[in-house]
Amino acid sequence: MLLLPTLITFALGISPLKTSTASPSQSVQKWDPNVCAVVVCGPAQNGLPGRDGRDGKEGPKGEKGSQGLQGLKGSQGPPGKMGPGGLVGGKGSPGEKGTKGDIGDRGLQGVPGLKGNPGNAGLSGPKGDKGSPGEKGVKGERGLPGTTGSQGQPGIAGSPGPKGDKGSVGEKGAKGDKGDRGLQGSSGLQGLKGQIGSLGLKGDKGSVGEKGTKGDSGLSEINLLKRQVSTLEGQLRALQSSFSKYKQVIMFPNGRIVGEKIFMTSGYDGNFDSLKQRCSQAGGQLASPRNAAENAAIQQIIVLYNKSVFLGINDIQTEGHFKYLNGENIGYSNWHTGEPNNQSDAEDCVEVHSSGKWNDRSCGEKRLIVCEF
Ligand code: MAN
Numbered sequence: 001m002l003l004l005p006t007l008i009t010f011a012l013g014i015s016p017l018k019t020s021t022a023s024p025s026q027s028v029q030k031w032d033p034n035v036c037a038v039v040v041c042g043p044a045q046n047g048l049p050g051r052d053g054r055d056g057k058e059g060p061k062g063e064k065g066s067q068g069l070q071g072l073k074g075s076q077g078p079p080g081k082m083g084p085g086g087l088v089g090g091k092g093s094p095g096e097k098g099t100k101g102d103i104g105d106r107g108l109q110g111v112p113g114l115k116g117n118p119g120n121a122g123l124s125g126p127k128g129d130k131g132s133p134g135e136k137g138v139k140g141e142r143g144l145p146g147t148t149g150s151q152g153q154p155g156i157a158g159s160p161g162p163k164g165d166k167g168s169v170g171e172k173g174a175k176g177d178k179g180d181r182g183l184q185g186s187s188g189l190q191g192l193k194g195q196i197g198s199l200g201l202k203g204d205k206g207s208v209g210e211k212g213t214k215g216d217s218g219l220s221e222i223n224l225l226k227r228q229v230s231t232l233e234g235q236l237r238a239l240q241s242s243f244s245k246y247k248q249v250i251m252f253p254n255g256r257i258v259g260e261k262i263f264m265t266s267g268y269d270g271n272f273d274s275l276k277q278r279c280s281q282a283g284g285q286l287a288s289p290r291n292a293a294e295n296a297a298i299q300q301i302i303v304l305y306n307k308s309v310f311l312g313i314n315d316i317q318t319e320g321h322f323k324y325l326n327g328e329n330i331g332y333s334n335w336h337t338g339e340p341n342n343q344s345d346a347e348d349c350v351e352v353h354s355s356g357k358w359n360d361r362s363c364g365e366k367r368l369i370v371c372e373f
Pocket residue numbers: 339341343347359360361
């Protein structure tokens with residue numbers, strides 16, 4: 001008797017605990033070797049056992065249990081992203097018809113739904129006495145749910161959801177690149193007149209301006225100046241002519257002009273110092289010829305007056321070294337032959353004869369004055 005629970009447990013594939021609390025659908029008749037009893041096992045899991053054959057003749061072999069219900073469709077996978085659709089569980093194949101006999105062992109549990117294989121044939125029960133035909137077995141219970149199918153096909157993309165609420169303002173972004181230069185704005189209103197600035201630096205000379213418009217008729221300034229110059233030139237010519245006449249008057253008969261120098265006599269006679277003083281007082285000096293022309297002019301006056309003259313030349317300072325009144329050595333001379341002889345060692349002045357020749361003579365002598373201007 002101790003093996004029975006184990007056997008039942010093995011046949012049913014259930015735990016001993018469940019055996020002791022077997023449900024009606026899994027009811028097991030008491031096993032008494034002395035009382036034959038047939039237990040008809042269901043075709044598949046949960047099939048009801050045949051009735052005890054003791055009530056009638058041996059019944060025919062129980063009909064094959066009806067096919068178990070299709071396993072439940074696997075629960076829809078979560079709306080996976082791309083999951084393949086779960087395959088529908090295959091229809092479980094019916095369990096094999098139990099052999100006639102005693103209480104058949106319970107058929108093996110049918111293969112679960114998905115691709116469920118047919119349930120294993122129940123163990124043949126011990127051959128029982130021929131009983132009356134048993135009643136048709138009760139339709140087997142629904143097979144156990146099939147195993148979870150493989151992942152289903154990706155679901156069809158759902159329709160776009162409703163527009164979400166406006167997001168919160170994001171953090172301030174980084175400073176963007178400098179934008180392009182904007183368009184020039186419109187001119188502003190004219191400002192108030194500013195204060196007078198300080199005097200600026202003198203600017204560069206400007207370029208020559210455009211030719212001005214023709215002026216009014218009349219003499220230009222240049223023409224006016226030309227006219228004035230022409231007038232002055234006329235006046236100058238008149239003055240020159242007049243001056244020339246005055247010179248001629250002044251030179252007549254006592255004066256001579258040689259270049260820029262004028263020789264003039266007043267007819268005065270005196271010694272050297274007297275003549276020198278007279279000419280100096282008149283703004284000139286005693287005649288001091290520097291060349292033959294000047295000497296010739298002096299000669300003409302001498303001839304005119306028929307008087308010898310003293311020149312502004314002497315060797316008073318150094319005998320034999322004749323100099324002009326300014327102390328300069330003479331550069332021109334016209335001595336008589338044998339002169340200057342310093343007669344009696346008393347001849348330091350120079351007289352000019354009508355011949356124009358020179359002779360050293362005593363300064364105390366009186367001669368005609370001829371001054372040069
Ligand atoms: C002569 C010459 C001159 C001299 C005079 C002086 O004419 O001897 O040299 O000066 O006499 O009377």
